[in-house]
Amino acid sequence: MVEQFAGAFADERIEKTGQNLKYDIAVLKWYDIQVNGPLFDTMIAHYLIEPDLRHNMDFLARTYLQYNPVPIEDLIGKKGKNQSGMRSVELGAQKEYACEDADITLQLRGVFEPMLDHTDTRALFEEIEMPLVRVLAAMESEGVKIDSENLNQFSEQLEKEIREMEQEIYRLAGGTFNIASPKQLGEILFDKMQLSDNPKQTKTKQHSTSEDVLQKLINKHPIIQQILDYRSLTKLKSTYVDTLPLLVNPRTGRIHTSYNQAVASTGRLSSNNPNLQNIPIRTERGREIRKAFVPRNDRFTLLSADYSQIELRLIAHMSGDEAMKEAFRHGLDIHSATAARIYNVEIEDVTREMRRNAKTVNFGIIYGISAFGLSERLNIPRKEAGDIIRQYFERFPGIKKYMDTTIAFARENGYVETIKKRRRYLRDINSGNAVVRGFAERNAINAPIQGSSADMIKIAMINIFEEFNRKKLRSKMILQVHDELVFDVHQEEVETVKPIIERLMKSAIELSIPVEVEMSTGSNWLEAH
DNA sequence: ATAAGCACGC
């Protein structure tokens, strides 16, 4: 049946309009049908026009066409175990539903097209977001191989350790309880054991047992460390070790994440089912999980390429701050260089503590931190934190000026934008409520940085994908983790792809300072990173 | 089903 349309789908001259085209492309690929020609995705168009709103078709139809589409529940039943599939729906109803869907989508296209011009996002849409749809579809369908046997073994080991830890915690607490229940844990630690004089409370008046609260109590009682370790291990086991093997597709033998191109209001991608953008790396045990991500077979190797300090480089570029630009031009370790300036010492004389503080401030700058936030993170008095921030702005006046002008721009225009003109609207930027306004101000600083970084890696992905296709390489791009790309590379192509990846990542957006890309290969994701 | 609290990533 569908073969009748294969010619039209493949025709370069025919533009394809749809709501979530990546899904349609994936389904058609299943029937060996290629989709060529320009794309117009209404979901993504609306994501650029109003990034913070919803982008599902029902919402769009109601908002822009004043029309309520026939709910899918009318055909396949309410959500739950009794819900059927589209295949079991009577043909006439299927036809009505499908035609309405297509009709609405085409009407939405008519509404959104002029809006792309009015918001100055047409180039972003046509040159970045639409070409990226095909790239993501290909990465998803490619998938990544994991070593399930290894994970299953690791699971048994974790199981044992968790059981032992449980017993030890019960012994230290003088009784059994559900350690995974923050409510019960809070009662044990703070009511029964009295481990704090003024326990911090959550908004529902429970005792907070969050990581930073427990971290401060770590010297009060040995149970605290045990609980932190217990939390960390059960998290690894239930979220990754036990779950990933279940998600291996039986047809391909690989794991296929799904990238969402229209959820993060800054322009980043997100990943789910499973989320492959939050695979552990910080702890020793966590790294075991990365080892389970492997090349497709022994003729391939994994290659990871990441942007080094891309967000700070973008701040340096966008703010034009000469001191920070100089640091990057000289290829200095940016956190040490920052420490040298704020503590007014030579870079060789920067201590580990000075560097650690400077690093926290640099991250704080990206997120719009306060003196209180910095003091909490560095565990130093608020006044000291305030001094560090003052000194920072004095020694990097361009950064201070950039932050002020960005907030002023937001107040004036009601939005901020990235290098590639991606917008984020900040409706609370002129709020009389200081808390609400503060939140908008932090978004005003963060969104252009995080969003420009997203613009840049998206451009790199498109260019790399197209170059690999032109050169008919067997190697494939398989993962994106915000500032990192992972490739499954054929051994014979390693020396071919390395310079391509490096060049196209560096040149995606030209900055006034050097861009650095770190690359390495290995027999698993941990070795390659 | 949904919210809360927590932990993983960048």
Next chain:
DNA sequence: GACGTACGTGCTTATA
């Protein structure tokens, strides 16, 4: 006196 660092996804528990 309250507030206090951006963006996500997903697990378990507790409650409706």
